[in-house]
Amino acid sequence: MKLVIGSDHGGFDLKENIKEYLNEKGIEFTDYGTLTPDRCDYPVIAKKVAEAVADGTFDRGILVCGTGLGVSIAANKVHGIRAALCNDTYCATYSRLHNNANILTMGGRVIGPGVARDIVDIFLTTEFQGGRHANRVAMITEMDK
Numbered sequence: 392m393k394l395v396i397g398s399d400h401g402g403f404d405l406k407e408n409i410k411e412y413l414n415e416k417g418i419e420f421t422d423y424g425t426l427t428p429d430r431c432d433y434p435v436i437a438k439k440v441a442e443a444v445a446d447g448t449f450d451r452g453i454l455v456c457g458t459g460l461g462v463s464i465a466a467n468k469v470h471g472i473r474a475a476l477c478n479d480t481y482c483a484t485y486s487r488l489h490n491n492a493n494i495l496t497m498g499g500r501v502i503g504p505g506v507a508r509d510i511v512d513i514f515l516t517t518e519f520q521g522g523r524h525a526n527r528v529a530m531i532t533e534m535d536k
């Protein structure tokens with residue numbers, strides 16, 4: 392799976408922690424920034440990551456800001472993106488099973504690295520259930536047109 396990751400300053404520490412975890416697990420990824428803890432604008436990073444998932448450069452993305460809200464709202468403006476804010480493992484599971492989420496967003500000021508690592512595991516390994524959920528996701532895709 393081709394994976395891209397990004398954050399603003401509010402999510403920078405958690406993004407760096409997740410990168411460490413992905414490296415430990417041997418999961419390859421590309422980091423679209425931010426690359427320093429200096430203040431920056433989350434819509435810029437969210438747009439870059441979302442467009443790269445939407446155009447097929449990457450299969451999935453992970454975005455982190457302070458709450459996970461800003462990057463989620465911004466990423467969902469890009470056609471074809473289903474960005475799911477998951478600050479708990481239950482939502483992470485269903486974001487994949489029912490929503491076929493292609494971007495995971497989390498809040499670096501909301502959750503700690505332990506929970507975030509569990510959420511990332513679930514997001515990367517849980518398959519979409521399809522069936523009636525595929526019809527619903529198709530309705531969302533239709534709204535993109």
Ligand code: RB5
Binds near residue numbers: 400402459460
């Ligand atoms: C930055 O201070 C903060 O607003 C941002 O990281 C994010 O939480 C926005 O939704």
